[in-house]
Amino acid sequence: MLGASASFYLLLSVVPLYASTGGRGGGGGRGGGAAGLATGALMVATVVGELATPVLVRRCGYRVVLAAGLALMGAPALALVFSRDLGWIVVVCLLRGLGFAFTVVAGGALTASLIPAGRRGEGLAVVGIVSGVPSLLGLPLGVWLAAHAGYGTVFTAAAVAALVAIPTVPGLPDRIRASGRPIGVTEALRTAELLRPAVVFAVTALVAGIVVTFLPLAVPVPATSLVAAALFVQPAAATLARWLAGRHGDRHGSAGLVLPGLLLSAAGTALMALTRDPVAVIAGVGLFGIGFGVAQNATLTLMYARVPAAGYGTVSALWNVAYDAGMGLGAVVFGRLAARTGYPWAFGLTAVVMLGALVPALTDRAAAARAASADRPRPSRR
Numbered sequence: 001m002l003g004a005s006a007s008f009y010l011l012l013s014v015v016p017l018y019a020s021t022g023g024r025g026g027g028g029g030r031g032g033g034a035a036g037l038a039t040g041a042l043m044v045a046t047v048v049g050e051l052a053t054p055v056l057v058r059r060c061g062y063r064v065v066l067a068a069g070l071a072l073m074g075a076p077a078l079a080l081v082f083s084r085d086l087g088w089i090v091v092v093c094l095l096r097g098l099g100f101a102f103t104v105v106a107g108g109a110l111t112a113s114l115i116p117a118g119r120r121g122e123g124l125a126v127v128g129i130v131s132g133v134p135s136l137l138g139l140p141l142g143v144w145l146a147a148h149a150g151y152g153t154v155f156t157a158a159a160v161a162a163l164v165a166i167p168t169v170p171g172l173p174d175r176i177r178a179s180g181r182p183i184g185v186t187e188a189l190r191t192a193e194l195l196r197p198a199v200v201f202a203v204t205a206l207v208a209g210i211v212v213t214f215l216p217l218a219v220p221v222p223a224t225s226l227v228a229a230a231l232f233v234q235p236a237a238a239t240l241a242r243w244l245a246g247r248h249g250d251r252h253g254s255a256g257l258v259l260p261g262l263l264l265s266a267a268g269t270a271l272m273a274l275t276r277d278p279v280a281v282i283a284g285v286g287l288f289g290i291g292f293g294v295a296q297n298a299t300l301t302l303m304y305a306r307v308p309a310a311g312y313g314t315v316s317a318l319w320n321v322a323y324d325a326g327m328g329l330g331a332v333v334f335g336r337l338a339a340r341t342g343y344p345w346a347f348g349l350t351a352v353v354m355l356g357a358l359v360p361a362l363t364d365r366a367a368a369a370r371a372a373s374a375d376r377p378r379p380s381r382r
Contacts, residue, residue: 001111003165004103005131007073008096009138010158013231014146015042016213016331018080019089034086036335039213042093042100043328049101050320051185054313057106058182061174065106067166072099074162080155099162101320104131108316112304113176121254121301125246128296132239139212139231183311188318193306196364197299198322200258203357204265204295205326206334207288207350211272213331215285218275218343226278230285237289238296245297254305255368257298259361262354264291270351273344302368 016035056065076095079088108127115123145154188194211234216227245257268288274280299322303315330350338346 001103001107001127001130002134003162003168004070004073004100004107005134006138007077007158007162008100009135009235010142010145010154010161011077011096012039012135012142013139013212013216014142014151014154015039015080015089015093017143017146017216018084018151019086020217033335033339035213035217036331037086038089038093039209039331040328041090042097043209043324043331045094045097046101046324047097047321047328049098050105050317050324053102053105054109054185054317056102057109057313062106062110062172062176063169063174065102066172067169069099069102069106070162070166070169072096072102074099074159074166077155077159077162081152097324101324104320105313105316108320109313110173110176112312112316113309117305119250120304121246121249121297122243123246124300124304125243125297128242128246128293129239132235132242135235136232136239139235140228143216143231144228181308181310183307183314185314185317188311188314193364193367194303194315194318196360196367197258197302198318199360200262200357200364201295201299201319202322202326203354204262204292205323206330206354207265207269208292208323209327209330210334210347210350211285211288212327214334214338214343215272215281218272218338218347219281220276226281230281233282234285234289234292237286238293241290241293242297243293245294246301249298249301253368254298254301255365257294258302259358259365261291261293261295261298262357262361264288265295266351266354267291269347269354273347273351275343275347302364 016038019038020035053065073096076092076099080092082088111127112120112124142154142158145157183191212231215230219226219230245254245261248254249257265288268284268286268291271280271284271287274284300315300319303319304312307315334346334350337349341349
């Protein structure tokens with residue numbers, strides 16, 4: 001998971017920048033549409049792969065799926081050095097998206113099976129740190145390396161990060177016996193207790209895709225250091241918040257954290273509309289990072305708690321689909337919106353749209369409260 005995350009985040013902001021600043025053969029610029037297409041292709045392939053991964057794991061086992069995922073992330077990254085053609089970039093993004101899907105869904109389900117239920121919130125937070133540290137370092141490092149050492153260096157580093165992790169795969173469990181009845185993705189999509197937190201999380205993930213794709217383009221050109229700082233602050237805040245939310249959730253429950261996570265994410269997005277104010281940008285990405293980290297842990301912990309162990313693979317797939325579909329949709333739609341309104345208005349409108357997720361968030365909170373009340377022992381009449 002560490003190798004896959006490092007490879008993924010090193011290129012997450014770099015490839016959209018690479019796509020937007022070069023025409024055929026590297027000449028000319030394409031703008032935000034090409035950047036959004038690159039991230040959108042990555043996320044579309046990731047979503048498709050995530051939906052297929054539970055079936056692949058049941059047929060092939062964890063080891064084959066994880067090794068294939070790492071190979072698909074590593075080898076195509078090297079291919080980016082050969083052409084700057086947009087079609088070529090999109091194909092690479094599609095392959096890497098499939099690879100990332102295999103690693104996050106299979107790795108997430110395997111890890112969840114190994115965590116005691118009473119420590120699930122904090123255990124998943126530790127897993128989040130494993131993927132959060134690469135995002136913390138990889139996002140700003142990728143942009144910095146591209147500016148100072150060239151794109152080829154970043155592409156090679158991303159390839160190596162994934163490929164060197166393959167020898168660790170044979171040491172992992174291949175199959176785990178799980179209690180309960182397996183749940184398919186289609187059934188999960190019809191289950192309100194799983195769908196509501198997934199929708200709320202998808203809405204917060206919209207902005208995660210926007211930040212990594214468009215923040216380097218939205219701030220004034222001379223402010224390269226501001227972009228690097230912002231791309232550091234956002235995952236740092238998310239990683240810390242995810243861990244704290246996990247500790248709180250194990251002690252007091254995670255249901256009450258979903259709504260605050262959504263509101264903090266929307267507030268941070270609104271602050272990012274002040275793209276020419278460095279303080280507002282840093283505060284905005286920091287506030288969004290806190291809300292995003294809380295939403296990450298709370299929604300995933302809730303979803304695992306609502307299924308038997310045999311359904312962990314499907315929960316991992318559904319949650320990751322919400323993550324990556326949100327990121328991909330955010331990148332594609334925001335690019336078109338910003339082309340018409342400008343970046344400040346686009347950030348502000350996105351914050352308003354996020355408030356639509358208050359409906360599933362409040363509904364789920366009320367349902368969780370009713371369920372807790374029903375499970376609470378009643379005092380004896382004697």
